[in-house]
Amino acid sequence: MYLGAIEAGGTKFVCAVSNEQLEIVDQVCIPTTTPQETLRKVFSFFNQYELRSMGIGSFGPIDINIQSATYGFITSTPKPGWRNFDFLGTIKKHYQVPVAWTTDVNAAAYGEYKKGSARDDASCLYLTVGTGIGGGAVIDGKLLEAFGHPEMGHVLVRTHEEDTFQGSCPYHGNCLEGMASGPAIEGRTGRKAQSLKKEDSVWEMEAYYLAQALNNYTLILRPDKIILGGGVMNQIHLFPLIRTAFEELNNAYVPVPVLEQYIVAPGLGDHAGITGCLLLASTLEVEKES
C-alpha cells in the first residue's frame, strides 16, 4: 500500500506516491488549469496505485472547519474556476481513504518540523515569500489552526521611510504581502526580483518588511525556529539582512535562539511541502491503526 500526496499550488500541482517508509516512488507535476482538467490528471496519476491514505496541502484560502458546510473547499480565491471548489470532497469521492487536508504552507511547516530545519525543535514557523506570502506553524507536533488557518502574509507593516511604493495587496495595499512579495518587488523596481543585483537598495527594504513580520510572529508565537522559503528567498544574501533588521527591532527584548539558528532556510529546499503532505498522510495511518 502507498501514501499519496498533493501539493496544490496556484501554478502547478505536485503529486507524489511513496511507500510506507515515505520514500517517493513516483511523482508528477501538473499545471493548474481548470479544476476539471487538473483533477482528471491527478486521478489518472493516483489510479495507478493502491493508496492507504493521502495528504493535501492546498493553496487557499481553504475551509478547514469540519463543522462547516463548505469544509474541504477552496474558498475566496481569485483564481478562475477554483472559487468554492469542493477539492477535498472531489478527492474523497474517488478514493475511500483517510485524507489530511490543510494549506500548502502548513504542509511545508509540517515537513520542515519533522524532517527539515526544525527536526530537532519543539516548534517552528514556516513562511513562503513568493508570488504571495503565507505562513504556517507547528507547536508541539500540532499544526496551528483555530477558527481557520493562519493568513500570516497579510500582517501590517510600517512603510520604510524611503519607499514610495503603494503596495500590491488587493485587500490591504501595503500589508506585508503588498510590500514584500515577488510581485511587490517587481512593482516597486519595474524588474523581476530574480534579475536585481545583490547591491540593489530594494533588498534592505525587503529585509525591513520581513523582519517586522518576524518580530510580530516572535512576540505572538515564540517559535523555536523560523524558516523562510519561496522564490524570493533564493536571494540568500537576504538572510543576514533580515537577521540584522530583526535584532534591531527586537532590541534584546524577547529572548530568541542564536539568530543564525533561528531565522533559517528550509532544510528540505523545495520539497518541504510534498514531504509534509506525505508525513500528514502517514500520521493518519497511525491514528487509524491505533
Place this chain on the structure above:
Amino acid sequence: MYLGAIEAGGTKFVCAVSNEQLEIVDQVCIPTTTPQETLRKVFSFFNQYELRSMGIGSFGPIDINIQSATYGFITSTPKPGWRNFDFLGTIKKHYQVPVAWTTDVNAAAYGEYKKGSARDDASCLYLTVGTGIGGGAVIDGKLLEAFGHPEMGHVLVRTHEEDTFQGSCPYHGNCLEGMASGPAIEGRTGRKAQSLKKEDSVWEMEAYYLAQALNNYTLILRPDKIILGGGVMNQIHLFPLIRTAFEELNNAYVPVPVLEQYIVAPGLGDHAGITGCLLLASTLEVEKES
C-alpha cells in the same frame, strides 16, 4: 484538601484558596513590595490550609522552559528586587504539591476559556490593557507557549497620522504598549486615562492601535474569540470603536465571527486571573490522579 491560587501582579498579589468544586473559601490581597516580605505574607495565608495543588499566574517576563536553569524565575523585570527571583522554587520549597506556573495573562486567558466569555469556544485570546499590555491564548484547551510565553503587547503598530506622541516603551518606544497602555494615554494627554471624557479624540487613536494588534493576532492565530480586559478597557465605549477600526483594517479579508461576539469584555471581570490559576491547579490534580 484545597486548591491554592496566586495571581502575582506588579502592584498586588491576590491569593485564594478554593474547595475541590473551585468555590473560593478564602482570599487575601497583599501589596507587592520585596519578594521576602510579600512571600512571607503569602505563606502565612496558605499555611492555614492543606493544599492539593497550586496555580501561579505571575507578572513577567518569566522563565517557563522546564529545561532551563532558571525555570520558575521572574527574569528581566525592572521591578526592584524581583529580577531573577526564583518564584516557583521558593513556593515549592514550602509546599510539596504540584504547582502550575504561567503568566498572569495566560492564567486569565485560561479562566476566560473555561468559565468566562470563551467557555463555549475552541480557542481564545486574552489581552490586558493596563499599566502594560500583555496577552495569552488558549487553543484546544492548551496555553500557547513554545520557546517562551507570548509578549503580545509589544507588537509593532503604525503611528496614527494625528499622533505626535513618541511612545513610552523603554524597549521599542512606539510599539503597541508604548502607544496604547494606560501610561501612554497619560503621556500623550497629560491626564490619567480614567479622567478623560468619552468624547476625547484620544480614544479613536487608542482604538486604532488596539485594532491593528487585533488584526495581526487574528491573521496569525485565528482565535475564536478575543477578550479585552485591564484598567483601560473600563472605557466600554472603546469596544465599538475597536470593532469599527478592526473591520476597516481586515477589509473582509479573513472570515471572523460576528464582531460583537468576537471582540468582547471578560465574562469573569477582574476574576479571570485568579479563576484561571485555580483551574490550572485543578488540572494538575486530574493529571496526577489519572
